[in-house]
Amino acid sequence: MKVSLLTIGNELLKGATVNTNASWIGKILFEVGAILDKQLTVQDNDKAIQSALNHLFHDKPNIIIITGGLGPTADDITRETLFKYFGANAVFDQKYWHSLSDYFLKRIGKHISDNNKSQALVPDNGDLIPNPVGSARGFIFNNNETKIFALPGVPMEMKSMMKNTIIPWIINQRPTKLNQLRFRTTGKPESSIAEIVEPILDHYTSCDYGFFPSAYGVDIVVTGETSLEEIDERISNVISNILYTKTDNNIEDLIVETLTQQHKTLGLAESCTGGLIGDRITRVSGSSESFHGGIISYSNHVKENQLNVAHETLITHGAVSEETAKEMAIGVRKNLGTSIGLSSTGIAGPSGGTKEKPVGLVFIGYSDKKITFARKFLFGKNRTMNKIRSSQAALNLIYKELLKENIT
Amino acid sequence: MKVSLLTIGNELLKGATVNTNASWIGKILFEVGAILDKQLTVQDNDKAIQSALNHLFHDKPNIIIITGGLGPTADDITRETLFKYFGANAVFDQKYWHSLSDYFLKRIGKHISDNNKSQALVPDNGDLIPNPVGSARGFIFNNNETKIFALPGVPMEMKSMMKNTIIPWIINQRPTKLNQLRFRTTGKPESSIAEIVEPILDHYTSCDYGFFPSAYGVDIVVTGETSLEEIDERISNVISNILYTKTDNNIEDLIVETLTQQHKTLGLAESCTGGLIGDRITRVSGSSESFHGGIISYSNHVKENQLNVAHETLITHGAVSEETAKEMAIGVRKNLGTSIGLSSTGIAGPSGGTKEKPVGLVFIGYSDKKITFARKFLFGKNRTMNKIRSSQAALNLIYKELLKENIT
Numbered sequence: 001m002k003v004s005l006l007t008i009g010n011e012l013l014k015g016a017t018v019n020t021n022a023s024w025i026g027k028i029l030f031e032v033g034a035i036l037d038k039q040l041t042v043q044d045n046d047k048a049i050q051s052a053l054n055h056l057f058h059d060k061p062n063i064i065i066i067t068g069g070l071g072p073t074a075d076d077i078t079r080e081t082l083f084k085y086f087g088a089n090a091v092f093d094q095k096y097w098h099s100l101s102d103y104f105l106k107r108i109g110k111h112i113s114d115n116n117k118s119q120a121l122v123p124d125n126g127d128l129i130p131n132p133v134g135s136a137r138g139f140i141f142n143n144n145e146t147k148i149f150a151l152p153g154v155p156m157e158m159k160s161m162m163k164n165t166i167i168p169w170i171i172n173q174r175p176t177k178l179n180q181l182r183f184r185t186t187g188k189p190e191s192s193i194a195e196i197v198e199p200i201l202d203h204y205t206s207c208d209y210g211f212f213p214s215a216y217g218v219d220i221v222v223t224g225e226t227s228l229e230e231i232d233e234r235i236s237n238v239i240s241n242i243l244y245t246k247t248d249n250n251i252e253d254l255i256v257e258t259l260t261q262q263h264k265t266l267g268l269a270e271s272c273t274g275g276l277i278g279d280r281i282t283r284v285s286g287s288s289e290s291f292h293g294g295i296i297s298y299s300n301h302v303k304e305n306q307l308n309v310a311h312e313t314l315i316t317h318g319a320v321s322e323e324t325a326k327e328m329a330i331g332v333r334k335n336l337g338t339s340i341g342l343s344s345t346g347i348a349g350p351s352g353g354t355k356e357k358p359v360g361l362v363f364i365g366y367s368d369k370k371i372t373f374a375r376k377f378l379f380g381k382n383r384t385m386n387k388i389r390s391s392q393a394a395l396n397l398i399y400k401e402l403l404k405e406n407i408t
Numbered sequence: 409m410k411v412s413l414l415t416i417g418n419e420l421l422k423g424a425t426v427n428t429n430a431s432w433i434g435k436i437l438f439e440v441g442a443i444l445d446k447q448l449t450v451q452d453n454d455k456a457i458q459s460a461l462n463h464l465f466h467d468k469p470n471i472i473i474i475t476g477g478l479g480p481t482a483d484d485i486t487r488e489t490l491f492k493y494f495g496a497n498a499v500f501d502q503k504y505w506h507s508l509s510d511y512f513l514k515r516i517g518k519h520i521s522d523n524n525k526s527q528a529l530v531p532d533n534g535d536l537i538p539n540p541v542g543s544a545r546g547f548i549f550n551n552n553e554t555k556i557f558a559l560p561g562v563p564m565e566m567k568s569m570m571k572n573t574i575i576p577w578i579i580n581q582r583p584t585k586l587n588q589l590r591f592r593t594t595g596k597p598e599s600s601i602a603e604i605v606e607p608i609l610d611h612y613t614s615c616d617y618g619f620f621p622s623a624y625g626v627d628i629v630v631t632g633e634t635s636l637e638e639i640d641e642r643i644s645n646v647i648s649n650i651l652y653t654k655t656d657n658n659i660e661d662l663i664v665e666t667l668t669q670q671h672k673t674l675g676l677a678e679s680c681t682g683g684l685i686g687d688r689i690t691r692v693s694g695s696s697e698s699f700h701g702g703i704i705s706y707s708n709h710v711k712e713n714q715l716n717v718a719h720e721t722l723i724t725h726g727a728v729s730e731e732t733a734k735e736m737a738i739g740v741r742k743n744l745g746t747s748i749g750l751s752s753t754g755i756a757g758p759s760g761g762t763k764e765k766p767v768g769l770v771f772i773g774y775s776d777k778k779i780t781f782a783r784k785f786l787f788g789k790n791r792t793m794n795k796i797r798s799s800q801a802a803l804n805l806i807y808k809e810l811l812k813e814n815i816t
Contacts, residue, residue: 013444015435016620019427027423036421039449055463212424274690278683278704285758285791293710296686302701302744336710350693383693
């Protein structure tokens with residue numbers, strides 16, 4: 001199934017908004033076996049929209065998705081333009097207008113402005129797409145073999161309508177069910193993963209796959225109409241050392257869930273990550289049950305006084321060392337009274353490196369009642385990336401330790 | 409000057425990569441007075457690229473910028489497709505090939521692969537765009553009134569070539585110099601800012617402006633060929649309470665710079681932000697000179713034991729209160745021995761709110777030798793946004809305090 005996407009909005013072309021709608025739509029389409037073939041962004045301008053639609057129809061896609069310009073303000077001209085383009089008469093939906101007016105009065109405490117009346121207009125030759133989280137409903141038009149879905153550009157509303165209406169419609173069009181595998185990995189670059197995974201996947205000509213790299217790691221998504229069990233087993237085998245989940249979850253979600261299940265508590269001692277690990281853990285709602293807090297020990301002074309790292313350790317081995325990482329993890333566990341202590345210390349860069357301890361050198365320390373250890377990593381030259389990769393390495397390390405408990 | 413942008417790459421359409429190139433290009437073009445009129449993404453496929461170019465030429469833009477597909481691998485077909493499209497013969501640049509081979513041997517320690525030979529091909533009817541940070545050079549073609557610039561898709565390389573070649577060319581085309589103002593603000597939504605700023609800006613018909621909102625605040629950029637001094641004064645006046653800089657810098661850059669200048673040190677006591685303030689401060693290279701560290705005090709236990717918040721304060725006023733915020737700021741300043749203590753405590757949500765203390769309620773505390781105070785904020789319902797907005801409020805608060813010192 002071939003899909004074209006038209007995203008409408010001056011804010012996208014001025015760079016005031018990054019077009020995350022386009023990548024989100026591309027990804028979710030791929031996951032249900034549809035292919036985003038082309039994406040076009042134009043200004044809020046009826047001539048530009050018409051010319052864009054003419055161009056997109058030329059390729060005869062099965063679906064055209066349009067986002068943006070369905071709001072109540074003067075520059076929201078998509079509705080009117082589409083009605084004209086598809087020869088639709090606008091019918092005023094009195095019932096919807098009443099419910100919208102009621103909603104405004106009750107929830108916002110104001111009388112609705114007449115500007116919003118455009119949101120109650122319905123095409124006489126098209127269908128409506130309900131909007132579960134906003135007031136701008138979407139439209140469906142049919143043009144020869146192409147189905148046109150028009151959605152608002154507000155990401156939360158667009159996503160909700162995609163998930164509730166368009167994606168189910170696409171799935172429903174398939175003669176057979178599409179199976180999907182997801183592997184979330186961390187610790188190896190895309191090219192190395194491709195080297196070991198592609199030779200396997202290329203055997204199965206009936207399945208499609210994609211690599212989705214980010215600073216946190218690489219996700220592999222495999223889709224196919226036949227059973228994917230064999231692929232699952234073979235891929236899981238060759239990437240077992242870098243795989244952390246086959247679900248949609250982030251690693252911080254998994255850690256908070258597992259800590260809570262195991263009735264464990266966590267304390268952090270962050271040096272080179274500067275608070276990023278704590279930030280990531282506390283992004284998870286409910287993390288306060290197991291996460292007690294941490295010490296951001298950027299200076300040696302704080303490492304000594306708040307974490308009881310021995311002065312001698314810092315002198316002999318340096319702040320960036322296996323020994324210091326271990327003492328930091330022990331220190332935070334004891335001082336905060338948590339079951340686990342997790343630490344990071346490294347040279348984030350771009351300056352501060354030496355021949356023995358180059359930029360990108362990082363130690364992650366772990367300590368619980370039974371065991372204390374530290375692992376060494378060597379990342380790159382970029383400060384921001386080194387911080388992110390250190391946080392991911394730390395989270396991956398503690399998650400692996402937590403999983404051992406589940407096995408025994 | 410009208411510009412169209414063609415971004416080429418399957419990874420963009422599959423959603424594996426967010427098209428940040430497009431928004432970056434849109435923004436930098438706007439800043440030099442050019443208008444990105446249309447943006448198109450197609451697959452790495454010669455027919456798709458040709459059809460896209462035909463469509464873009466139809467609008468007669470002054471410039472077409474093309475990104476992606478100039479690398480050495482098999483799916484990098486942009487070079488060949490463009491040579492064919494613009495009727496160019498490929499000339500092998502022996503000199504460049506030698507320097508590229510040398511570079512590989514010296515820096516990467518390997519003989520260059522023959523795959524890279526395509527990167528030494530030059531069109532006989534076009535010009536080259538030097539690549540200061542990579543091996544894929546860009547191309548310039550002329551087609552009637554349209555100038556075509558083709559660049560690699562790697563963001564670092566694309567940006568460097570835009571800044572060094574294309575932007576100077578655009579500026580040079582202007583008969584008069586374009587002046588620019590930038591105002592970075594935080595603490596008010598785009599709509600409220602527009603209400604007070606637009607009536608002023610709309611007086612000056614010769615200037616153009618844009619609002620660039622993000623979770624951190626709203627930037628206002630004004631461009632015009634006439635003097636912008638009067639606008640500068642009038643806008644600065646009406647937004648003085650939310651303006652933090654007229655430069656390109658982030659607020660964390662400004663804080664680290666000012667702390668260093670004033671020989672001050674900073675300690676953080678983070679509850680609802682969970683480490684995010686520390687993460688942001690330590691994104692700045694050189695922050696270790698003034699940033700000593702912090703206490704992430706997610707539990708009350710840590711607030712009492714590591715920050716010396718009085719048990720009675722927590723019982724009487726609660727963890728989310730002006731009193732607790734102040735005691736946290738004092739506690740971290742004293743325990744870490746820094747000149748300034750900065751704290752955050754709040755209800756990030758989505759659960760945990762009460763009628764008296766709803767989700768989004770946040771207190772930011774500040775303490776130095778002379779003064780200790782806390783400010784109350786009420787943000788929204790979204791956990792991630794509440795954390796970001798709390799961190800921004802905290803950074804804005806300390807920056808304002810640091811600036812007072814500069815005045816006296």
